[in-house]
Amino acid sequence: MLLITNVTAVTVDSQRRIITDAAIAVKGGRIADIGKAADLAPRHPDAELLEGHGMLALPGLIDAHAHSDQALLRGAADDLSWRPYLQEVIWPLLSRRTQEDAQISLRLCMLEMIKSGTTCFVDSIVPSHYDFDALAQAVQEMGMRGVLAKYVLPDALFGRGESPVDTGGFSGEDESLADAERGIGVWHGAAGGRLQVWLGPLVPREEPPASASPGFYRRVSRLAARHGTGITVHFAGTIDDPPFFQREFGMLPAEFARRYDLLGPNVLLINGTWFSEEEIPILAETDTRLVHSPSANMKMGEGFAKVPQMRNAGVTVALGCDAAANNNCHDMIREMKAASLLHNVVMMDPTTLTAEDALEMATIEGARAIGRRDQLGSLEVGKQADMILVDLKQPHTMPIHDPIANLVYAAHGGDVDTVIVAGQVLMQGRQVLVADEAAILEEAQERGLALLKRAGIEVAPAWPME
Template sequence: MIRGVTVVPVTGPEAVIRDGAVAVADGEIVYVGPADGLPDGFTADRVLGGPGMVALPGLVNAHTHAAMTLFRSYADDLPLMKWLEEAIWPLEQKLIAEDVYWGTLLACAEMLLGGTTTFADMYFFMDRVAAAVEKSGIRASLSRGLIGIAPNAEKALKESRAFVREWHGRANGRITCMLGPHAPYTCPPDYLRKVVAMAAELGVGIHIHVAETRQEVEGIKKQYGCSPVALLAETGLLDLPVLAAHCVHLSPEDIAILAAKGAAVAHNPESNMKLASGIAPVTELLTAGVTVGLGTDGAASNNNLDMLEEMRSAALLQKVAREDPEALPAYAALEMATIGGARALGLGDKIGTLQPGKRADIILLNLRRPHLYPPHDVVAHIVYAAQAGDVDTVIVDGNVVVEGGRLLTLDLDTVLDNARHCALRLVGKPKARSLL
């Protein structure tokens, strides 16, 4: 039981419960409401919360590449394609399974300590990613990255089928799977059609990068005579559940297609800013009825996995881009980081809000901090002022995985040491300014 807290269930802008309570049994939320309204006879093995605490749904990181924590600060201040082609892709060729395992555990530790309870990942050696997810206690939607123009394109498809069959629904349902074609510029239409057929066969969705840069959009138009979004519609990909990452450069027609097809978008404001990719039309997407979640992208292009910070950046970026302080209000940003992300991952019926019947993915923030006083508006504080260090308690699927700001499921020193050794092997001789 959580009681004596302010509850922000994210079920409406005004649905804030002072002196509230959340009751959990067998990993499921069974009550959310005033503390004096708890069901008669309900007893708890543990009672959490207290004055100054705020309970809200766990944050959902709707797009990242978890093991890229190993590349954090390795290649900064470069445009996307130069960053990929000259720095990241060559380094990724050196990755082995254990690198991905420890890099993912490092990401899981960072995300859990910062209040993220679910993430959507697209990368390699996904069986090791899944093992890290299972061990850490976090929830995840996992996709094996597919490059249609690569020599191993067909092999990767077979590996994806095997991965989905082995891991989808594992860890008491905490692990779900999608297929992960990288992008239209690395996956030709014929290959995308194979992905679509396999996704339909397996009953899973598709996670793909879309319209991240102007260069990508112009290249697709030159090659195929249409936008990336229109190309995906033509291949039939948008007829399945789709998580479209970035969607920075969209025309009104593109937005209409995404809305009509029911595709979801993962907005990554800080990565898009750092790589100078542009500003996604989030306000227009939301107005059109498109589901929009929030993601950090990989730590190599952010450089952290802090979803509280991402909310603030998302809201401020839309305001300044449109010179309109109402372009993305605080509550809309909070929805993107919780129920928006949950819906984008196909998990909206399970997580994303605090409601009876949903899985108990809950975080407690400690508002007794100088930067969170006086407590005029709790939602505004969460979006505009809260920091990862304010996260006190994290519960995933009813299990306490962080308490008092301390990670309970992993030995953090072991994770840090192994991640350091993996990074050192990958980069060889460290940079002059490196602490490796």
Template sequence: MDSHPCDLVIEAGWVIPVEPHGVALESHAVAVDDGRILAVLPIAEARARYAPRQRVELPDSALLPGFVNAHTHNPMTLLRGVADDLPLMQWLTGHIWPIEAAVLGPRFCADGAELAVVEMLRGGTTCCNENYFFPDAIGAVYARLGFRCRLGLPVIEFPTPWARTRDEYFEKAQEVHDGFIGHARVSTAFAPHAPYTVSDAGFERIRMLSDQLDLPVHCHVHETAQEVEDSLREHGQRPLARLQRLGLVNRHLIAVHMTQLTEAEIALCAEQGVSVVHCPESNLKLASGFSPVEALRRAGVNLALGTDGCASNNDLDMIGEMRTAALLAKAVAQDAAALDAASVLRMATLDAARALDLDTRIGSIEPGKQADLAAIRLDDPETQPLYDPIAQVVYAAGRHQVHWVWIDGEARLRERGLVGMDVAGVLARAREWRERIARLPRAS
């Protein structure tokens, strides 16, 4: 049989495709050409069928889809640790918003996003759902670095350095959206901050444009009990009910946090095709509440996983986030079988891609999809002995064991070394921002 030329064959001890669910294929290979997955097959068959320009042999590693961080504010890497151990509103109003008022601009956002890409790639993340200001500057960084992103178009009712009026937010959103139409790796979504910072008129305009442009709507919803109480007092409705009244509870909605939910609200999300993004470590650190993840999963709601921003997590570690999500779900449900390892891995890959409306392109290792892949070493003492590769990745592995990452079949991390990135320059700029921010007056 003649061998077919292709760009790349990756041979792994285990290929964890995510789809089919819960499967780990031992001694398998993934063939890649022109950025896409050609085949997933046993190593012996791959060697007989394909003549790759590059072959990567990883006999002690698990090969997975790259992680999809479904909610993050990546420029906030530059605020990592700036205001720890505070409740959400004190954290926001007393520290984060005043600091942002002093430093927020395109350079801050670009430098923070580049630091985030370094961290994400080193942890196996190949795609993120970004939600921050100056999306033009952030998107330019992702485009330059070849990182995949669903780029948030921010809308909020008060002035910021990005925009001063509601009309200006929408005008700039349209400009940024138009600038990335057809881009191979950067696409857009509306990113209204939250029900408590966006008016009915703002949400109605978002709904109309979301329908016209077929764009997701990425929004913090039901993050805290206080948010729900305030909405009842000001609007006579819980936030999700208000969004439903305004026509936003549908397949476009990416509802982040969702710690305060009734059975009826869970059923509504399932019926309307809403995706819920769980950010367990941020919720725990800010004491925002516990999302009923297992109840959402059993109801059939599409569940994704996100880290939130580094100012409230304080990292972009999707492996650690999976472990926390699985353990917390068991405690909240009082059921040791809740959110098993294969399901939380799906939240961090295919179901996160589905939330971003990218699941036909990424999120699983299937022929025809883009080759966004991550390899995790499992031969370290911390992950031996090995009985179940999926459980080992979720419950025992660390992001330091990620040693290869590809986006569109292009190596972005090679044996722990980042490809084509000036890490020293990224760190130098981070230190410069630290010195500037440390000199700012701080709330007591």
């Protein structure tokens, strides 16, 4: 048994208790006890002690929208709107990556997540030619909790000449779905349940041509239901999407999703920046979940989801960092602040999205968004022991009057001291224990430069370098 002592525990339980002078007992990968340290110490006299030094203990953060394969592209696609971002940079670079590039990119992404307090992530598009087995093995080795969404493609994308979207060497929809089913069979629930395999269908959009294939999305939904797994898909994320759905199908985006089985409690929609007020009740009635990436939305100038209205209507909204290419980091603490400030200024009301709201989105609502609220997202007896310790005794976070306000508005990922997943300590004293940090950074730098060179893309500062 492990006893984490001398912490302030932000439980995010149903009462939203904050326990000072607290201790947390961990046994068998789960939280066995939580309360005042003075009470827990005599109950667990033989436990191994982990001294918290007065730090803030809170549930591990959940990044519900990530693109691990873009970690090597950090800084390569700045100051671009979504169309040139994809067409001129992302697609050319991703088409030239190797399996080894994808693996080090994932390890770099997880390293950054661990060092900034993320314990669980959703990788929304994982093509099969990356060597899915090797990627899943990497998640298992580094101790994180991951949802890997297998990229699946409709027949409409095949047989139409050269496609900007990587088809992964498949001949058609059947082969794409069959490969995803194999991945689910091998890896879903692996690593003691830390690893899940979902489906990540191609975004329904005018570009690439005919990607909104109704029958395909129904097949994806049936496959997910058969295996008891989830679906995550980029949806209504650009200003061009609603006119496309109206023109081609005579429906609003949410109406299309409802008609063709892309809504429900096992569906996590990405962005949803252009859902109208009229569509919010559809999301709420179907218990569909959405993930919001405010930093990427603001950086690309692509709009923002109606998060306050959605949450008020009962829609579960999680937070995600998106990608190193358009965020440009995976720091969920900074993302919480971005979410709060964005919606407060939009609504011209500083109480629109509070620090507490943002923390809920990054923890308990993130857990609900991936169907794991009974296991993750709060510090409660019986739940998985996924937690982080944050050192707020820093010049930029002192004095502490309200620990949650200081966490969300003043802290950053570099203040995370300790990370624990399923009872395993992944980082302590900011030393990562599950990977060779220096080796990952060195290989990432080498492969990142080589990838840009192969693609013929040059990136340099706008200001002169001597």
